Amino acid sequence: MNDSSVVLEVINIIERNRISTSQVSDALNKEGVLNNFRPLVYGYHKVGLVSYVYTHSNSNYHLHQQIENVPEGSIVYIEGFNCEGKALFGELVAKYLLLYKRCKAIIVGGLVRDVHSLLKERYPIWSFGTTPIGCSNSLPESNDYVNEQVNQSRARFENAIIVADDSGVVLIEKEKINESLKQRLQFVELQEDIWFYCIDTLKWSTYETICRKSYMNNPLVLPANLQTKLKEVMPDESE
Template identity: 25%
Template sequence: MSDFTEFGNVPSTTLADILGREQVMDYGVRPLWSDIPRVAGPAFTVRCPAGDNLMLHAAIHRAEPGSIIVVQSGDVDFALAGGNVCAVAQRRGVAAIVTDGVIRDLGEVRQMRFPVFARGIIPIPGTKSAVEPLNVQVRCGGVRVNAGDIVVADEEGIVVTPRARRDEVLAAARAKLAKEAGESLDAWEEAHRARIDKILADQGFEDSTGPEPGA
């Protein structure tokens, strides 16, 4: 779990810069309470068809401690989970639930400070009848997620690092963070202006030399 712990020190913004748009869930999947901590861990994937939440309820008893349950939901009309499901997940060591569906009992979830990233809340629960395989590829927030991929979720967003790229991405993140830590704002500003001015010049932009407004 050491690599997952290290990913917990990497902001989602840094990973997004490295991995690109296709590994970043869309902005609708967001933290459901404020001051949510950054979480990182291997994905335990779940697929729930429209109106049904059986497999998420099954997953909380099967996911390993430290994992993040990632749920592909069939709709946003019925809650996938509520306070008791989140409480059991938390008690069993699950790090978080990430879903492109909705949950209920937000007050309970917020009080226990269990990290949930979802599209929102709704008071009515789904049914429990549709059996689906666990730990198969799912699509959540527009991102394909496989079991064991590394999920990092914080207040900025959710980024998924493919399991096969774990070492490469972690090394790149370490290097990027070290570079940024050693760079002053003055140095960043100088390099930034030079880069922007070059892009403008290459596109034929010219600064106005006319009179200032109001002259």
Template identity: 25%
Template sequence: MNPDRFLNEYRIKTKISRLNPSTYKEFLNYPTATVSDAMRGRNTMSQDIKSVWSPVPHLVGSAVTVSASLGDELLILKAIEMAEPGDVIVVAGNAKPYTAYWGGIMSTMAKARGIKGLVTDGMIRDLSECEQLQFPIWATGVTPIGPKTDVPPGELNLPISIGQVIVHPGDLVVADSDGVVVVPQHMLEDISKAVKARLKIEDEWIKEIHATDQMILKDKIDDLLSKRTVTYLD
């Protein structure tokens, strides 16, 4: 081996801790907005990562993480091979996304293996094919420029940074039309309880709105304004 080459051009972790699907089945009914609220806005990916086709499906699954060089599909293909049914592949490119990481053939392979979807801060191509396959994808955009192969360095199933969120392998990925939220494994139970409590409050608000035809939280808003210097203009 050439001694000038990187000591670790690629790193692959072959075993990760996954959540049992029975532990997160309730998240199938949780909107990302409410999950984000329960986490006080943390672990919510930046708004440039969004669904590339509609109607947008609701995505929930354990993260298989990839850190890839610009447009390098090598470890993404390996991730498709190593992923288990129900997983979500999460790809961080850490570079300007002008080359696709993913396309129709990869969507076909992933769907055949039971992979639930893709989340990436890069771009994809073959949009119509991906849509016809109904394979859920959240990405920053679409381009016809194809991916490259074997452009180290890269990592598979190690922590990544994507969309201003740190994602560990096995974390729960929740995505819908509002965006993508990541729930760390150790927080799953607490966040689920918080989401239930939030949804209960919102349901009570909706009932109050329909019953009274009045503004909710009016007293709280007026109290907060009373503590500020406010000029009301006619």
């Protein structure tokens, strides 16, 4: 398991500097994106430890059961199996998690409903889409396939970090949360500042700036503060 201090530092770096999902994915070597998620409401930037929840077989019984125990400040990742295009939850669950359980956001591997209310309250939710048809709340029969999938997902999401913004959702798996990641996050953020300086102030082309990285061979073209930061956060391997 990762050192909890490193996990908190990574979360703080991303949150404090509002590092985007695009930059986080760059720091992960263009990996980590969870496909097909779209924000219900635009303008949010959320980062936190994952609390994994699942449900299956056209029922959200297990979802209701598990969300009683989600920790405050987490990002709830809800995964649905065999729910046949039905919404996993709506307004009540969203309000319970975000208002009363004080979770940061909800990432839904499925559909949601009661969208008029979710939009009105501007709840930070990312999902695959919407529908008016919801799951039942009856206890489904045990399913060996689902149990196997849940075990795989829980191993992947437990102790991981999620970052979500207008571009989508990125997962930082626990094996990648380390000192090297902290350095790369700081580097990609600084690199973007340098790129904008080269293009906006020096009037370089994007080819000269991004592909050739001419500032690396001639760092004196950069202001002193950017030169200093570049030396401080330069990764062991070039980008």
